Amino acid sequence: MPSKKITAWERVMIAREADRPTALDYIDNIFDEFMELHGDRYFKDDKSIVCGLGRIGRQNYTIIGEQKGRNTKENIERNFGMPNPEAYRKALRFMKQAEKFSRPVVTFIDTKGAYPGLGAEERGQGEAIAKNLMEMSDLKVPIIAIVIGEGSSGGALAIGVGDRVLMLENAIYSILSPEGYASILWKDSSRAEEAAEKMKLTAKDLLKLGVIDEVLKEPNGNAKTDIEKMSETMKKKIVSITKELQELDVNELVENRYQKFRNM
Amino acid sequence: MVIDKIKKRIEYDNENDVQENEEHRSDIPVGKWVKCSKCKQILYKEDLHKNFSVCPNCGNHFRLSSRRRVSQIIDEGTFEEFDLKIDADNPLKMDDYIKKLQTLREKTGLDEAVKCGIGKINSEEVVLCVMDSNFLMGSMGKVVGEKITYSIEKAIELKLPIIIFCASGGARMQEGIVSLMQMAKTSAAVKKLNKEGNLYISVLTDPTYGGVTASFATLGDIILAEPNAMIGFAGQRVIKQTIGQDLPEGFQTSEFLLEHGFIDKIVNRKDMKETLYKLILLHKGGNRDAE
Numbered sequence: 001m002p003s004k005k006i007t008a009w010e011r012v013m014i015a016r017e018a019d020r021p022t023a024l025d026y027i028d029n030i031f032d033e034f035m036e037l038h039g040d041r042y043f044k045d046d047k048s049i050v051c052g053l054g055r056i057g058r059q060n061y062t063i064i065g066e067q068k069g070r071n072t073k074e075n076i077e078r079n080f081g082m083p084n085p086e087a088y089r090k091a092l093r094f095m096k097q098a099e100k101f102s103r104p105v106v107t108f109i110d111t112k113g114a115y116p117g118l119g120a121e122e123r124g125q126g127e128a129i130a131k132n133l134m135e136m137s138d139l140k141v142p143i144i145a146i147v148i149g150e151g152s153s154g155g156a157l158a159i160g161v162g163d164r165v166l167m168l169e170n171a172i173y174s175i176l177s178p179e180g181y182a183s184i185l186w187k188d189s190s191r192a193e194e195a196a197e198k199m200k201l202t203a204k205d206l207l208k209l210g211v212i213d214e215v216l217k218e219p220n221g222n223a224k225t226d227i228e229k230m231s232e233t234m235k236k237k238i239v240s241i242t243k244e245l246q247e248l249d250v251n252e253l254v255e256n257r258y259q260k261f262r263n264m
Numbered sequence: 265m266v267i268d269k270i271k272k273r274i275e276y277d278n279e280n281d282v283q284e285n286e287e288h289r290s291d292i293p294v295g296k297w298v299k300c301s302k303c304k305q306i307l308y309k310e311d312l313h314k315n316f317s318v319c320p321n322c323g324n325h326f327r328l329s330s331r332r333r334v335s336q337i338i339d340e341g342t343f344e345e346f347d348l349k350i351d352a353d354n355p356l357k358m359d360d361y362i363k364k365l366q367t368l369r370e371k372t373g374l375d376e377a378v379k380c381g382i383g384k385i386n387s388e389e390v391v392l393c394v395m396d397s398n399f400l401m402g403s404m405g406k407v408v409g410e411k412i413t414y415s416i417e418k419a420i421e422l423k424l425p426i427i428i429f430c431a432s433g434g435a436r437m438q439e440g441i442v443s444l445m446q447m448a449k450t451s452a453a454v455k456k457l458n459k460e461g462n463l464y465i466s467v468l469t470d471p472t473y474g475g476v477t478a479s480f481a482t483l484g485d486i487i488l489a490e491p492n493a494m495i496g497f498a499g500q501r502v503i504k505q506t507i508g509q510d511l512p513e514g515f516q517t518s519e520f521l522l523e524h525g526f527i528d529k530i531v532n533r534k535d536m537k538e539t540l541y542k543l544i545l546l547h548k549g550g551n552r553d554a555e
Contacts, residue, residue: 175435
Protein backbone atom coordinates (compact mmCIF):
# COMPACT_ATOMS: atom_id res chain seq x y z
CA MET A 1 0.00 0.00 0.00
CA PRO A 2 1.29 3.50 -0.74
CA SER A 3 1.81 4.99 2.68
CA LYS A 4 0.37 8.44 2.88
CA LYS A 5 1.65 10.42 5.80
CA ILE A 6 -0.44 9.77 8.87
CA THR A 7 -0.21 12.49 11.51
CA ALA A 8 0.40 11.74 15.17
CA TRP A 9 -3.09 12.93 16.00
CA GLU A 10 -4.58 10.54 13.43
CA ARG A 11 -2.72 7.72 15.16
CA VAL A 12 -4.17 8.85 18.48
CA MET A 13 -7.62 8.61 16.93
CA ILE A 14 -6.92 5.13 15.54
CA ALA A 15 -5.49 3.95 18.86
CA ARG A 16 -8.71 5.07 20.53
CA GLU A 17 -11.20 3.63 18.03
CA ALA A 18 -14.03 1.92 19.85
CA ASP A 19 -13.61 -1.17 17.66
CA ARG A 20 -9.84 -1.35 18.00
CA PRO A 21 -8.90 -4.91 19.01
CA THR A 22 -8.32 -5.28 22.73
CA ALA A 23 -5.88 -7.40 24.73
CA LEU A 24 -8.29 -10.35 24.93
CA ASP A 25 -8.89 -10.28 21.17
CA TYR A 26 -5.19 -10.78 20.60
CA ILE A 27 -4.67 -13.20 23.47
CA ASP A 28 -7.35 -15.53 22.08
CA ASN A 29 -5.66 -15.52 18.68
CA ILE A 30 -2.02 -15.67 19.71
CA PHE A 31 -2.10 -18.40 22.33
CA ASP A 32 -3.05 -22.02 21.73
CA GLU A 33 -4.64 -22.03 25.11
CA PHE A 34 -5.48 -19.34 27.67
CA MET A 35 -6.90 -19.67 31.16
CA GLU A 36 -7.77 -16.43 32.92
CA LEU A 37 -7.14 -16.38 36.65
CA HIS A 38 -8.27 -13.73 39.08
CA GLY A 39 -7.57 -11.51 42.03
CA ASP A 40 -4.78 -9.69 43.82
CA ARG A 41 -5.25 -11.66 47.08
CA TYR A 42 -5.53 -8.41 49.04
CA PHE A 43 -8.62 -6.54 48.01
CA LYS A 44 -10.44 -7.60 44.83
CA ASP A 45 -10.29 -8.67 41.23
CA ASP A 46 -9.87 -5.53 39.14
CA LYS A 47 -11.05 -6.36 35.64
CA SER A 48 -9.16 -3.54 33.93
CA ILE A 49 -6.21 -5.92 33.86
CA VAL A 50 -6.63 -9.54 32.81
CA CYS A 51 -4.09 -12.11 33.94
CA GLY A 52 -3.70 -15.75 33.19
CA LEU A 53 -1.71 -18.65 31.87
CA GLY A 54 -1.35 -19.74 28.32
CA ARG A 55 0.87 -21.51 25.86
CA ILE A 56 2.17 -21.37 22.35
CA GLY A 57 3.04 -24.91 21.32
CA ARG A 58 4.93 -26.39 24.27
CA GLN A 59 6.04 -23.06 25.68
CA ASN A 60 4.02 -21.78 28.65
CA TYR A 61 3.52 -18.10 29.29
CA THR A 62 2.17 -15.76 31.95
CA ILE A 63 -0.10 -13.28 30.21
CA ILE A 64 -1.06 -9.85 31.50
CA GLY A 65 -3.15 -7.35 29.57
CA GLU A 66 -4.81 -4.00 30.15
CA GLN A 67 -8.33 -4.59 28.98
CA LYS A 68 -10.70 -1.97 27.60
CA GLY A 69 -14.35 -2.72 27.00
CA ARG A 70 -15.87 -2.86 23.53
CA ASN A 71 -19.14 -1.23 24.54
CA THR A 72 -20.51 0.83 27.42
CA LYS A 73 -21.48 -2.16 29.53
CA GLU A 74 -18.11 -3.77 29.12
CA ASN A 75 -16.33 -0.50 29.70
CA ILE A 76 -18.05 -0.02 33.03
CA GLU A 77 -17.04 -3.53 34.02
CA ARG A 78 -13.47 -2.86 32.85
CA ASN A 79 -13.35 0.63 34.37
CA PHE A 80 -12.56 1.89 30.85
CA GLY A 81 -9.26 0.04 31.02
CA MET A 82 -8.02 2.30 33.80
CA PRO A 83 -6.46 0.17 36.51
CA ASN A 84 -6.81 0.67 40.24
CA PRO A 85 -3.93 -0.34 42.53
CA GLU A 86 -5.35 -3.83 42.96
CA ALA A 87 -5.02 -4.41 39.22
CA TYR A 88 -1.31 -3.67 39.39
CA ARG A 89 -0.96 -5.87 42.47
CA LYS A 90 -2.71 -8.67 40.64
CA ALA A 91 -0.30 -8.25 37.73
CA LEU A 92 2.65 -8.35 40.10
CA ARG A 93 1.35 -11.49 41.76
CA PHE A 94 1.31 -13.20 38.38
CA MET A 95 4.74 -11.92 37.47
CA LYS A 96 6.22 -13.33 40.66
CA GLN A 97 4.52 -16.62 39.91
CA ALA A 98 5.98 -16.57 36.42
CA GLU A 99 9.37 -16.26 38.07
CA LYS A 100 8.65 -19.20 40.36
CA PHE A 101 7.66 -21.43 37.47
CA SER A 102 10.17 -20.04 34.94
CA ARG A 103 7.53 -18.86 32.53
CA PRO A 104 8.20 -15.88 30.27
CA VAL A 105 5.81 -12.94 30.72
CA VAL A 106 3.95 -11.24 27.90
CA THR A 107 2.14 -7.99 28.66
CA PHE A 108 -0.31 -6.07 26.49
CA ILE A 109 -0.45 -2.34 27.18
CA ASP A 110 -3.63 -0.42 26.46
CA THR A 111 -4.75 2.24 28.93
CA LYS A 112 -5.61 5.90 29.16
CA GLY A 113 -3.77 5.82 32.46
CA ALA A 114 -4.00 4.59 36.01
CA TYR A 115 -7.42 5.46 37.43
CA PRO A 116 -7.44 8.84 39.21
CA GLY A 117 -10.00 8.08 41.89
CA LEU A 118 -10.49 8.51 45.60
CA GLY A 119 -10.21 4.81 46.40
CA ALA A 120 -7.19 4.46 44.15
CA GLU A 121 -5.38 7.09 46.21
CA GLU A 122 -6.54 5.55 49.49
CA ARG A 123 -5.15 2.20 48.42
CA GLY A 124 -1.83 3.59 47.20
CA GLN A 125 -1.92 3.97 43.42
CA GLY A 126 1.57 5.43 43.44
CA GLU A 127 2.98 2.67 45.60
CA ALA A 128 1.39 -0.06 43.49
CA ILE A 129 2.92 1.31 40.29
CA ALA A 130 6.31 1.93 41.91
CA LYS A 131 6.45 -1.61 43.24
CA ASN A 132 5.74 -3.07 39.80
CA LEU A 133 8.49 -0.97 38.23
CA MET A 134 10.89 -2.11 40.91
CA GLU A 135 10.02 -5.80 40.78
CA MET A 136 9.84 -6.01 37.00
CA SER A 137 13.35 -4.59 36.75
CA ASP A 138 14.65 -7.68 38.50
CA LEU A 139 12.27 -10.45 37.45
CA LYS A 140 14.25 -13.59 36.64
CA VAL A 141 12.29 -14.48 33.49
CA PRO A 142 11.98 -12.83 30.07
CA ILE A 143 9.42 -10.03 29.79
CA ILE A 144 7.97 -8.98 26.45
CA ALA A 145 5.76 -5.88 26.51
CA ILE A 146 3.57 -4.91 23.56
CA VAL A 147 1.79 -1.55 23.32
CA ILE A 148 -1.37 -2.39 21.38
CA GLY A 149 -3.43 0.80 21.75
CA GLU A 150 -2.99 3.66 24.17
CA GLY A 151 0.01 3.54 26.45
CA SER A 152 -0.50 6.45 28.75
CA SER A 153 1.52 7.45 31.81
CA GLY A 154 2.75 5.39 34.72
CA GLY A 155 -0.40 3.35 34.27
CA ALA A 156 1.12 1.87 31.11
CA LEU A 157 4.71 1.67 32.30
CA ALA A 158 3.56 -0.30 35.37
CA ILE A 159 3.37 -3.40 33.15
CA GLY A 160 5.91 -2.13 30.61
CA VAL A 161 9.37 -2.73 32.02
CA GLY A 162 10.27 -5.38 29.47
CA ASP A 163 13.39 -6.90 27.98
CA ARG A 164 11.77 -6.04 24.67
CA VAL A 165 9.13 -3.39 24.21
CA LEU A 166 7.18 -3.63 20.96
CA MET A 167 4.55 -1.31 19.58
CA LEU A 168 1.87 -1.71 16.97
CA GLU A 169 2.16 0.76 14.14
CA ASN A 170 -0.79 2.89 15.26
CA ALA A 171 -0.35 2.53 19.00
CA ILE A 172 0.73 5.51 21.07
CA TYR A 173 2.89 5.68 24.19
CA SER A 174 3.32 8.84 26.19
CA ILE A 175 3.78 10.52 29.55
CA LEU A 176 0.05 11.24 29.60
CA SER A 177 -2.80 11.91 27.17
CA PRO A 178 -2.34 14.75 24.66
CA GLU A 179 -5.35 16.44 26.31
CA GLY A 180 -3.72 16.27 29.74
CA TYR A 181 -0.42 17.38 28.32
CA ALA A 182 -1.92 20.45 26.64
CA SER A 183 -3.87 21.24 29.77
CA ILE A 184 -0.78 21.17 31.98
CA LEU A 185 1.72 22.83 29.67
CA TRP A 186 -0.52 25.35 27.97
CA LYS A 187 -3.54 25.41 30.28
CA ASP A 188 -5.68 24.51 27.28
CA SER A 189 -6.82 20.95 26.72
CA SER A 190 -8.32 21.89 23.35
CA ARG A 191 -4.79 22.07 21.96
CA ALA A 192 -4.52 18.27 22.22
CA GLU A 193 -3.87 17.84 18.52
CA GLU A 194 -0.94 20.24 18.64
CA ALA A 195 0.34 18.44 21.74
CA ALA A 196 0.15 15.06 20.02
CA GLU A 197 2.41 16.29 17.22
CA LYS A 198 4.94 17.57 19.76
CA MET A 199 4.96 14.67 22.22
CA LYS A 200 6.73 12.04 20.11
CA LEU A 201 4.12 9.47 21.03
CA THR A 202 4.07 7.47 17.79
CA ALA A 203 5.79 4.12 17.43
CA LYS A 204 8.19 5.52 14.86
CA ASP A 205 9.24 8.44 17.07
CA LEU A 206 9.68 6.20 20.09
CA LEU A 207 11.80 3.78 18.13
CA LYS A 208 14.07 6.68 17.20
CA LEU A 209 14.23 7.77 20.83
CA GLY A 210 15.19 4.25 21.85
CA VAL A 211 12.20 3.89 24.18
CA ILE A 212 10.87 0.90 22.23
CA ASP A 213 12.67 -1.84 20.31
CA GLU A 214 10.46 -2.59 17.37
CA VAL A 215 7.38 -1.40 15.47
CA LEU A 216 4.92 -4.04 14.30
CA LYS A 217 3.14 -3.24 11.05
CA GLU A 218 -0.63 -3.36 11.11
CA PRO A 219 -2.44 -5.17 8.28
CA ASN A 220 -3.91 -2.68 5.76
CA GLY A 221 -2.75 0.17 7.98
CA ASN A 222 -5.20 -0.72 10.76
CA ALA A 223 -5.14 -3.77 13.04
CA LYS A 224 -8.93 -4.01 13.23
CA THR A 225 -9.15 -4.93 9.55
CA ASP A 226 -7.49 -8.27 10.22
CA ILE A 227 -7.10 -9.31 13.84
CA GLU A 228 -5.85 -12.75 12.89
CA LYS A 229 -3.06 -11.44 10.75
CA MET A 230 -2.08 -8.90 13.41
CA SER A 231 -2.05 -11.68 16.01
CA GLU A 232 0.07 -13.85 13.75
CA THR A 233 2.67 -11.06 13.49
CA MET A 234 2.76 -10.73 17.27
CA LYS A 235 2.88 -14.47 17.80
CA LYS A 236 5.92 -14.87 15.56
CA LYS A 237 7.66 -12.07 17.42
CA ILE A 238 6.80 -13.49 20.83
CA VAL A 239 8.12 -16.91 19.85
CA SER A 240 11.38 -15.67 18.36
CA ILE A 241 12.11 -13.16 21.14
CA THR A 242 11.35 -15.78 23.79
CA LYS A 243 13.91 -18.12 22.24
CA GLU A 244 16.45 -15.36 22.01
CA LEU A 245 15.99 -14.28 25.64
CA GLN A 246 15.99 -17.85 26.95
CA GLU A 247 19.50 -18.29 25.56
CA LEU A 248 20.74 -15.75 28.07
CA ASP A 249 21.90 -16.63 31.52
CA VAL A 250 19.43 -15.23 34.09
CA ASN A 251 21.92 -12.73 35.51
CA GLU A 252 22.71 -11.49 32.05
CA LEU A 253 19.02 -11.18 31.22
CA VAL A 254 18.35 -9.10 34.33
CA GLU A 255 21.48 -6.98 33.99
CA ASN A 256 20.66 -6.24 30.34
CA ARG A 257 17.20 -5.12 31.37
CA TYR A 258 18.67 -2.90 34.07
CA GLN A 259 21.06 -1.29 31.62
CA LYS A 260 18.34 -0.85 29.02
CA PHE A 261 16.35 1.41 31.33
CA ARG A 262 19.44 2.79 33.05
CA ASN A 263 20.48 4.35 29.76
CA MET A 264 17.18 6.10 29.08
CA MET B 265 3.34 17.65 37.09
CA VAL B 266 0.04 17.85 38.68
CA ILE B 267 -1.73 20.56 40.52
CA ASP B 268 -2.61 24.17 40.18
CA LYS B 269 -3.03 24.33 43.89
CA ILE B 270 0.63 23.60 44.33
CA LYS B 271 1.51 26.71 42.43
CA LYS B 272 -0.79 28.87 44.48
CA ARG B 273 0.65 27.62 47.71
CA ILE B 274 4.18 28.20 46.61
CA GLU B 275 3.55 31.91 46.07
CA TYR B 276 2.98 32.17 49.76
CA ASP B 277 5.31 29.63 51.17
CA ASN B 278 8.40 29.82 49.12
CA GLU B 279 11.45 31.30 50.55
CA ASN B 280 13.45 32.16 47.55
CA ASP B 281 17.01 32.32 48.72
CA VAL B 282 18.23 34.47 45.88
CA GLN B 283 15.60 37.04 46.41
CA GLU B 284 16.27 37.02 50.07
CA ASN B 285 19.96 37.74 49.59
CA GLU B 286 19.01 40.73 47.55
CA GLU B 287 16.73 41.84 50.29
CA HIS B 288 19.46 41.53 52.86
CA ARG B 289 21.52 43.87 50.82
CA SER B 290 18.81 46.47 50.73
CA ASP B 291 17.31 48.23 53.69
CA ILE B 292 13.73 47.85 52.71
CA PRO B 293 12.20 46.41 55.86
CA VAL B 294 9.22 44.90 54.07
CA GLY B 295 11.39 42.12 52.66
CA LYS B 296 12.17 40.88 56.12
CA TRP B 297 8.62 39.75 56.71
CA VAL B 298 6.62 36.87 55.40
CA LYS B 299 3.00 35.83 55.78
CA CYS B 300 2.07 32.32 56.88
CA SER B 301 -0.25 30.80 54.30
CA LYS B 302 -2.11 28.88 56.96
CA CYS B 303 -2.69 31.22 59.89
CA LYS B 304 -1.99 34.45 57.96
CA GLN B 305 0.26 35.65 60.76
CA ILE B 306 2.98 38.08 59.63
CA LEU B 307 6.30 36.59 60.65
CA TYR B 308 9.78 38.01 60.94
CA LYS B 309 11.89 35.98 58.52
CA GLU B 310 14.83 35.57 60.87
CA ASP B 311 12.57 34.13 63.54
CA LEU B 312 11.01 31.82 60.98
CA HIS B 313 14.38 30.54 59.83
CA LYS B 314 15.58 29.98 63.39
CA ASN B 315 12.45 27.88 63.84
CA PHE B 316 13.36 25.56 60.90
CA SER B 317 11.04 27.55 58.61
CA VAL B 318 8.08 26.32 60.62
CA CYS B 319 5.49 28.93 61.62
CA PRO B 320 5.98 29.55 65.37
CA ASN B 321 2.30 30.42 65.60
CA CYS B 322 0.53 27.48 63.92
CA GLY B 323 3.25 24.92 63.10
CA ASN B 324 2.83 25.25 59.33
CA HIS B 325 5.88 23.79 57.60
CA PHE B 326 7.00 26.24 54.92
CA ARG B 327 8.50 24.79 51.78
CA LEU B 328 12.24 24.61 52.04
CA SER B 329 14.98 25.25 49.53
CA SER B 330 17.35 22.32 49.07
CA ARG B 331 20.21 24.46 50.40
CA ARG B 332 18.39 25.19 53.63
CA ARG B 333 17.30 21.54 53.90
CA VAL B 334 20.87 20.33 53.66
CA SER B 335 21.94 22.74 56.38
CA GLN B 336 19.16 21.49 58.67
CA ILE B 337 20.04 17.82 58.20
CA ILE B 338 23.76 17.57 57.60
CA ASP B 339 26.60 18.41 60.05
CA GLU B 340 28.03 21.79 59.19
CA GLY B 341 30.75 21.74 56.57
CA THR B 342 30.46 18.00 55.79
CA PHE B 343 28.25 18.08 52.69
CA GLU B 344 29.99 17.40 49.43
CA GLU B 345 27.79 17.63 46.39
CA PHE B 346 28.43 15.11 43.62
CA ASP B 347 30.15 16.84 40.79
CA LEU B 348 27.92 15.64 37.98
CA LYS B 349 27.91 17.54 34.76
CA ILE B 350 24.91 16.10 33.00
CA ASP B 351 23.68 17.93 29.95
CA ALA B 352 20.01 18.75 29.85
CA ASP B 353 18.03 16.69 27.41
CA ASN B 354 15.47 18.17 25.07
CA PRO B 355 13.97 15.07 23.47
CA LEU B 356 10.78 16.82 22.33
CA LYS B 357 12.77 19.75 20.92
CA MET B 358 10.63 22.21 22.84
CA ASP B 359 11.48 25.69 21.60
CA ASP B 360 12.10 27.46 24.84
CA TYR B 361 12.96 24.59 27.17
CA ILE B 362 16.74 24.84 27.29
CA LYS B 363 16.52 28.59 27.60
CA LYS B 364 14.02 28.21 30.42
CA LEU B 365 16.38 25.88 32.27
CA GLN B 366 19.20 28.36 31.83
CA THR B 367 17.12 31.21 33.22
CA LEU B 368 16.06 29.07 36.16
CA ARG B 369 19.64 28.13 36.92
CA GLU B 370 20.63 31.75 37.08
CA LYS B 371 17.60 32.69 39.13
CA THR B 372 17.76 29.89 41.68
CA GLY B 373 21.47 29.11 41.79
CA LEU B 374 20.50 25.44 41.38
CA ASP B 375 21.72 23.29 38.52
CA GLU B 376 18.57 21.13 38.55
CA ALA B 377 15.60 20.08 40.66
CA VAL B 378 17.62 17.84 42.97
CA LYS B 379 20.79 18.33 44.97
CA CYS B 380 22.78 15.15 45.64
CA GLY B 381 25.90 14.43 47.63
CA ILE B 382 27.50 12.87 50.68
CA GLY B 383 27.45 14.31 54.17
CA LYS B 384 27.31 13.43 57.84
CA ILE B 385 24.40 13.23 60.25
CA ASN B 386 25.87 13.40 63.77
CA SER B 387 29.06 11.97 62.24
CA GLU B 388 27.23 9.14 60.43
CA GLU B 389 28.02 9.28 56.74
CA VAL B 390 25.07 9.16 54.32
CA VAL B 391 24.22 9.81 50.70
CA LEU B 392 21.61 12.57 50.59
CA CYS B 393 19.35 13.73 47.76
CA VAL B 394 17.14 16.76 48.24
CA MET B 395 14.59 17.75 45.64
CA ASP B 396 13.81 21.42 45.25
CA SER B 397 10.38 22.69 44.27
CA ASN B 398 11.87 26.05 43.26
CA PHE B 399 13.17 24.39 40.10
CA LEU B 400 10.29 23.59 37.73
CA MET B 401 8.28 22.32 40.68
CA GLY B 402 10.86 19.67 41.42
CA SER B 403 9.78 17.77 38.34
CA MET B 404 11.74 14.71 37.23
CA GLY B 405 13.31 14.76 33.80
CA LYS B 406 16.38 12.93 32.63
CA VAL B 407 18.86 14.90 34.75
CA VAL B 408 16.88 14.37 37.97
CA GLY B 409 16.43 10.67 37.17
CA GLU B 410 20.11 10.35 36.42
CA LYS B 411 21.22 12.15 39.59
CA ILE B 412 18.92 10.05 41.79
CA THR B 413 20.08 6.84 40.12
CA TYR B 414 23.74 7.84 40.36
CA SER B 415 23.26 8.59 44.07
CA ILE B 416 21.67 5.20 44.70
CA GLU B 417 24.49 3.45 42.85
CA LYS B 418 27.02 5.53 44.80
CA ALA B 419 25.37 4.44 48.06
CA ILE B 420 25.75 0.82 46.95
CA GLU B 421 29.39 1.35 46.02
CA LEU B 422 30.26 3.08 49.29
CA LYS B 423 27.96 0.86 51.41
CA LEU B 424 26.17 3.89 52.83
CA PRO B 425 22.56 4.55 53.76
CA ILE B 426 20.71 6.84 51.37
CA ILE B 427 18.13 9.46 52.29
CA ILE B 428 15.98 11.14 49.67
CA PHE B 429 13.85 14.20 50.47
CA CYS B 430 11.09 14.24 47.88
CA ALA B 431 9.38 17.41 46.67
CA SER B 432 8.00 17.17 43.20
CA GLY B 433 4.98 17.76 41.01
CA GLY B 434 5.90 14.52 39.20
CA ALA B 435 7.46 13.63 35.89
CA ARG B 436 8.61 16.62 33.80
CA MET B 437 6.21 17.32 30.97
CA GLN B 438 8.76 19.12 28.82
CA GLU B 439 10.76 15.93 28.35
CA GLY B 440 7.75 13.76 27.59
CA ILE B 441 8.23 10.01 27.50
CA VAL B 442 11.88 10.30 28.56
CA SER B 443 10.66 11.63 31.92
CA LEU B 444 8.34 8.64 32.22
CA MET B 445 11.26 6.28 31.72
CA GLN B 446 13.08 7.86 34.67
CA MET B 447 10.48 6.18 36.86
CA ALA B 448 11.61 2.76 35.67
CA LYS B 449 15.27 3.70 35.94
CA THR B 450 15.12 5.01 39.52
CA SER B 451 12.88 2.16 40.71
CA ALA B 452 15.28 -0.39 39.22
CA ALA B 453 18.13 1.28 41.09
CA VAL B 454 16.20 0.95 44.36
CA LYS B 455 15.83 -2.76 43.66
CA LYS B 456 19.60 -3.04 43.27
CA LEU B 457 20.06 -1.19 46.53
CA ASN B 458 17.66 -3.55 48.27
CA LYS B 459 19.57 -6.59 47.07
CA GLU B 460 22.76 -5.11 48.51
CA GLY B 461 21.12 -4.46 51.86
CA ASN B 462 21.59 -0.70 52.05
CA LEU B 463 19.12 1.36 54.06
CA TYR B 464 16.93 3.75 52.07
CA ILE B 465 14.89 6.35 53.91
CA SER B 466 12.43 8.34 51.81
CA VAL B 467 11.11 11.59 53.27
CA LEU B 468 8.00 12.97 51.62
CA THR B 469 7.59 16.73 51.80
CA ASP B 470 5.12 19.15 50.30
CA PRO B 471 4.35 18.42 47.46
CA THR B 472 5.10 14.85 46.32
CA TYR B 473 3.03 13.78 43.32
CA GLY B 474 2.77 11.85 40.09
CA GLY B 475 5.76 10.05 38.67
CA VAL B 476 7.87 10.62 41.77
CA THR B 477 5.19 9.15 44.05
CA ALA B 478 4.88 6.27 41.58
CA SER B 479 8.58 5.49 41.69
CA PHE B 480 11.39 5.92 44.22
CA ALA B 481 9.43 8.09 46.71
CA THR B 482 7.22 5.21 47.85
CA LEU B 483 9.94 2.53 47.76
CA GLY B 484 11.87 3.45 50.90
CA ASP B 485 12.52 0.87 53.62
CA ILE B 486 11.31 3.63 55.86
CA ILE B 487 8.99 6.33 54.56
CA LEU B 488 8.72 9.49 56.64
CA ALA B 489 6.70 12.61 55.91
CA GLU B 490 6.54 16.15 57.18
CA PRO B 491 3.23 17.17 58.77
CA ASN B 492 0.43 18.26 56.48
CA ALA B 493 2.40 17.73 53.26
CA MET B 494 0.36 17.06 50.13
CA ILE B 495 1.20 13.62 48.76
CA GLY B 496 -0.53 11.61 46.07
CA PHE B 497 -0.45 10.08 42.64
CA ALA B 498 -3.15 11.93 40.71
CA GLY B 499 -3.77 15.64 41.21
CA GLN B 500 -6.89 16.73 43.04
CA ARG B 501 -8.36 18.61 40.08
CA VAL B 502 -8.14 15.51 37.90
CA ILE B 503 -9.68 13.31 40.58
CA LYS B 504 -12.52 15.76 41.14
CA GLN B 505 -13.25 15.90 37.42
CA THR B 506 -13.16 12.11 37.16
CA ILE B 507 -15.40 11.23 40.07
CA GLY B 508 -17.55 14.36 39.94
CA GLN B 509 -17.65 14.98 43.66
CA ASP B 510 -15.77 16.96 46.27
CA LEU B 511 -12.84 15.41 48.02
CA PRO B 512 -12.91 14.76 51.75
CA GLU B 513 -11.17 17.10 54.17
CA GLY B 514 -7.53 16.20 54.59
CA PHE B 515 -7.42 14.02 51.45
CA GLN B 516 -3.84 13.30 50.29
CA THR B 517 -2.20 14.86 53.35
CA SER B 518 0.58 13.12 55.25
CA GLU B 519 -1.93 12.33 57.96
CA PHE B 520 -4.23 10.69 55.38
CA LEU B 521 -1.38 8.54 54.10
CA LEU B 522 -0.37 7.52 57.61
CA GLU B 523 -3.94 6.50 58.36
CA HIS B 524 -4.08 4.40 55.18
CA GLY B 525 -0.82 2.68 55.94
CA PHE B 526 1.44 4.17 53.29
CA ILE B 527 3.98 5.96 55.46
CA ASP B 528 5.81 4.90 58.59
CA LYS B 529 5.82 8.09 60.57
CA ILE B 530 5.15 11.82 60.47
CA VAL B 531 8.09 13.79 61.76
CA ASN B 532 8.23 17.49 62.67
CA ARG B 533 11.01 19.31 60.94
CA LYS B 534 12.82 20.21 64.11
CA ASP B 535 13.05 16.51 64.99
CA MET B 536 13.98 15.31 61.51
CA LYS B 537 17.76 15.15 61.91
CA GLU B 538 17.60 13.25 65.21
CA THR B 539 14.97 10.86 63.81
CA LEU B 540 17.12 10.09 60.78
CA TYR B 541 20.13 9.61 63.03
CA LYS B 542 18.27 7.16 65.28
CA LEU B 543 17.01 5.21 62.27
CA ILE B 544 20.52 4.94 60.87
CA LEU B 545 21.79 3.55 64.17
CA LEU B 546 18.87 1.13 64.42
CA HIS B 547 19.88 -0.35 61.08
CA LYS B 548 23.50 -0.92 61.95
CA GLY B 549 23.35 -4.69 62.30
CA GLY B 550 21.83 -6.63 65.15
CA ASN B 551 24.63 -6.16 67.62
CA ARG B 552 26.22 -2.76 67.74
CA ASP B 553 29.11 -4.00 69.90
CA ALA B 554 30.17 -6.16 67.00
CA GLU B 555 30.78 -3.13 64.81
